[in-house]
Amino acid sequence: MNKIYFLLLLGVLVVIVGYFSITWLQNKKQTGTTNPTQSNAINVQKNSTLGSFITDTKGFSLYTFTKDSEDVSRCTNTCLKIWPAYIATQHAKLLRNITIFKRSDGQFQYAYKAKPLYYYSGDQKSGDTNGEGIGNNWFVAKE
DSSP, X not given: OHHHHHHHHHHHHHXXXXXXXXXXXXXXXXXXXXXGGGOOOEEEEEETTTEEXXXXXXXXXXXXXXXXXTTBOOOOTHHHHHSOBOEEOTTOOOOTTXXXXXXTTSOEEEEETTEEOBOOTTOOSTTOOTTTTGGGTEEEOBO
16 A cells, blocks of 8 residues: 555656646746847936947847947957857847847847947946947947
8 A cells, every 4th residue: 555655656746846847948948048148129228427328128238349340240259258249039029220130150149220239248237338438449339
């Protein structure tokens, strides 16, 4: 009799663990990772110093690089470690002068008014603009 209860309990436990594992995987798939580059849209923030500027949907500032040209990123290799590209999916919903172009590495990147958009690795929280003016080449994307 104890063997039957043990097997029944084991079966219930397997079902519960399986259910929670599947639920967790489905939620992970729907929400993506915590990497801010998974966002599919833009927002606008304002502050007294910079005025209105572009952010992702989580409020992380987006930057442009003066050495880029229309829908062409000149930030590669080491540059991308400091200034990660704002990566897009081909099927992203586009709003407010946002376009998507294919980078030389094959990934798709968001652009605002045809200027490629980037994050700054030195921004630690929503609303940070620590990359503004670096090297006189990097600036928050102004609306």
